[in-house]
Amino acid sequence: MRCIRGRVWATVRGIPGGLMTLQSLLFFLSMMSAPSVQSRLAAADVPGADVVIAHHEVHTTVAATGASTVMEKKLYKIQTPKGAAQLSTLRFDVDPNTNAVDIVSVSLCWSSGGCRTIQPEVxxxxxxxxxxxxxxxxKIVSLPALEPGMGLEVTTRKRGFMIAYLGADEEQEFVPxxxxxxxxQILFGEDPYPVLxxxxxxxxxxxxxxxxxxxNGPxxxxxxxxxxxxxxxxxxxxxxxxxxxxxxxxPSDSLPKIVLATVPDWQAKSRWFHEVNEKQFEPTPEIRAKVSELVRGITARDQKLAILTRWVANNIRYRGFSMGKSEGYLxxxxxxxFEERAGVCKDIASMxxxxxxxxxxxxxxxxxMAGxxxxxxxxDQFNHSVVAVKNDDGTFTMLDPTWAPLDRYVWSWAEREQHYVVGTPQGGVLERIPASMPADNLxxxxxxxxxxxxxxLLLKSKLEGRGYSDTVLRRAIGYAPVAERDLLGAEFGRKLSPQARVTRFTWTDPWKFDAFVAFSAEVETPAPYYRVDGDFVWSPLALRALPEFDRLLPWLLLRPxxxxxxxxxxxxxxxxxxxETxxxxxxxxxxxLPESQPVRTSVAGFTWKVTVEPRRIRFTARLELPSRRVSAAQYASFxxxxxxxxxxxxxxVRLEVGK
Structure with missing residues (x-):
């Protein structure tokens, strides 16, 4: 939900009439001692790649006001017909209210020598x-037919930033x-092609x-x-x-990157965020009346906050409409x-x-920052806005109404270990939500x-969760069209057999937040067991009968x-x-009887056990994923x-069946 992103690109007014700006001149002068285009193209040979970026330069000039101009030059080498097709058009995103992108030059080049400047359709x-x-x-730049072996050099000038409208005037276009x-924040290696x-x-x-x-360097x-x-x-x-x-x-978590800022500290960022937004939260008589109605008779602090959070979460639709100067950090x-009943995360937080x-x-x-x-x-490393309510001891209770629709919790379990900065008059520091325990998401x-x-075979099953697992189950049934909710029960038999038939499927009310959601199902399926030399061979079915609702167990799909x-x-x-019994x-x-052998690593572990009684077989298993994050080095083990x-x-389990 990229609703408050504000990455600064540039902010200097260019000279009209096609004349080269001072920044453009300095940019081109800096290129005079660089290797030639032809030598770069000759060296750009990466087997298996459709396109190679022989050289990519970003040259940013910053003024004392914080305004900047970004000159960017990319030299592509086309290696295959597929690569030529991929570069047939180039896209540059623009918000005319907050930034400008100028296509300075486009040239076709050859490693054998020479470049030709073209005037493509834009x-x-x-x-x-x-x-x-x-x-x-x-801006869509349409290029003429390209061929393998050719080079394409594109130079652009960017002024402005995305989604930040705080106080532009005629004298200072695109004020930071x-x-x-x-x-x-500059990432290295985020292009879909190799970069030399x-x-x-x-x-x-x-x-x-x-x-x-x-x-993530060096x-x-x-x-x-x-x-x-x-x-x-x-x-x-x-x-x-x-x-x-x-x-x-x-990608910013793992790609090489540079993070830079002239802002003195997080406290200054916090105070600024507070100052530009403080006037936005004055309740109207209608809002006060609604709040009184919602919390009437409620004395418990946490219950009041939960009621208000759920009302906002379930009554303010996630929709972003352009409303002039309010689309940035404001x-x-x-x-x-309250009147529009719609907004993106920052507006839902405001409500x-x-x-x-x-x-x-x-x-x-x-x-x-979510994700x-x-x-x-x-x-600026943020993409999301939430709410902080001050406690008596000076700490904060964090609330996220954007992620709270149909959720039992006022802060999503999917947002644990997330960094945040609260906008306060005194200035806050960078803080982090504590990690959850695995048992919180049972x-x-x-x-x-x-x-x-x-x-x-007749199967009876029950599925229930806590924490994020409860949220997934609650939304699976709550967001499903009422007429189609019974179809969710098919998941309980889908992996057992094409002939499996769900005879009964029930669920608890997803809108009752004082109880956990549970699904129950009864399934009839062709018996999968078989006999060997007269013995009965039994295998557990729980993993095949376990439903795979969206986002419930996605890690089961990871492959080596x-x-x-x-x-x-x-x-x-x-x-x-x-x-399973x-x-x-x-x-x-x-x-x-197979011997139980526990498996334990730093990123995952499980235990299991099979016991046999005279007329019953019991199978139990317990998998624990202790951390949300698994490094690339740990991936194979995971x-x-x-x-x-x-x-x-x-x-x-091989068994003899008595009479």
Whole structure:
């Protein structure tokens, strides 16, 4: 939910009429001593790649106001016809209210020598839109037919930033959100093609102080100075093409990156966020009346907060509409959101802050990052907005109404270990939500089975969860169309047999938040057991009968990948418990019983056990995933453990059946 993203790109007014700006001139002068285009193309040979980026340079010049101009140059080499097709059009995203992208030059080049500047067709068209309708545009550059072996050099100038409208005027186009400050996060290796060399050059006034650090490196760097400017340069070479891997966090967690900011500390960022938003939370008489209605008769503090959070979560739709200058870090006024009944995360947070204050709480908005970590440098590294309610001891109770629809909890278990900064008058520091315990997100599946007749097995099962597992089950049934809810029961028999038939499926009310959600099902399926030399061979069915609702057990789908480069970020850590019993009408005597062997690693572990009584077989298993994060180095161990757990359905118990 990218609702408050505000990455600064640039903010200097260009000279009209096609004349080259000073920044453009400095950019091109800096290129004069660089290797020639022809030598770069000749060296750009990466087997198996359709396109190679021979050189990628970003040159940022910052003014004392924090305004900046970004000159970007990319030199592509086409290696295959598929690569030529991939580069037939280029896309540059633009929000005309907050930034400008100029196509400075496009040239076709050849390693044998020579480049030819072309004037491609450029079209400005609306971006595809879904839930967020902020009137974004994109410049589409249509190129002539390209051929393998050719080079394509594209130079652009970017001024402005995405989604930050705080105070533009005629004299200062695209004023930065924090005037006088510059901050950015630069990733290396995020292109879908191999990059032979990537450079980031930053030129700043000498008086500007900068927090900067490299992560996931090493990244080569250098600095130089004049009496008026400081120039910093970072370079990486031979970067592989970026490929998204299943269940990885945002690329910023693992790709080499630079995080930089002139903001002195997080307290300054916090105070700024408070100051620009404080006027947005004045309750109207209508809001006060609604709050009084909702909490009438309620005395418990946590219950009041839960009621207000759920009302906001379930009554303010997630929809982003363009409302002028309020689309940046300025949250829409609570009164406006209450009237419109719609907004993105920052507006939904504004609504809850306003209602919490009307109820007598001290509440503030907060910035957070869902899906990646926030580094120590006070740069903009946030993509989400939440709510902080001050406790008597000075700490905060964190609430997230955007993620709370149809949730028993006011802060999602999928947001544990998440960094945040609260906007307060005194200034807050970078904080982090505590990690959950695996038992907080328990999923339990209990199943019993017996023969209905000689060929048919009757199964009865119950599925229930805690924490994030409860949220997934609650939304699975709550968001399903009422007429289609019975169809969810088919998941209990789908993996058992094509002939499996669900005869009964029930669920608890997902809108009753004082109880956990539970599903119950009865299934008739062809008996999967068989005989060997007269003995009965039994195997557990719980893993095959366990439903796979969306986001419930996605890690079961991970596959081995020795070349895995990025970590895994689970929705939550968890415990999965299975309990299965088989009832026999005749006595059973064990012929062979598999020996239980626990498996434990730092990232996953499980235990299991099979016991046989005269007329009953009992199978239990317990899988624990202790951490949300699995590093790339731990991936093989994680996947192997999950695969070994999944193979428990191949266990076999050989039994003699009495009379």
């Amino acid at each position: 079209a400005m068209v609306p971006q595809p839109a879904g839930w967020i309708l902020w009137r974004f545009f994109m 959100p924090m005037k006088g400050h510059f901050y950015d 060399e990537q450079e980031y050059i930053l030129v700043m006034p000498a008086a500007m102080r900068l927090h900067v650090r490299e992560y 990244i080569a760097s250098s600095s130089s100075y004049t009496s008026t400017t400081t120039t910093r340069r970072w370079v990486m070479r031979d970067l592989p093409a970026f490929e998204h891997e299943p269940m990885m966090p945002f 949250l829409h006024a609570g009164s406006q959101v 809850l802050v306003t209602m919490a204050r009307a109820a007598g709480f001290t509440a503030y908005p907060a910035m957070t 990646a970590r926030v580094e120590d440098e006070p740069a 999923l339990r599946f209990v199943m019993s089975s017996k023969y209905k007749d000689e060929k048919t 990948n020795p070349a895995r480069r990025h970590p895994v970020l689970l929705r939550s850590n968890m415990i999965l418990e299975l309990e 088989f009832e026999s009408a005749k006595p059973l005597t064990v012929r062979s 996947v192997d453990t999950i695969a070994a757990f999944a193979r428990l359905d191949r266990l076999s």
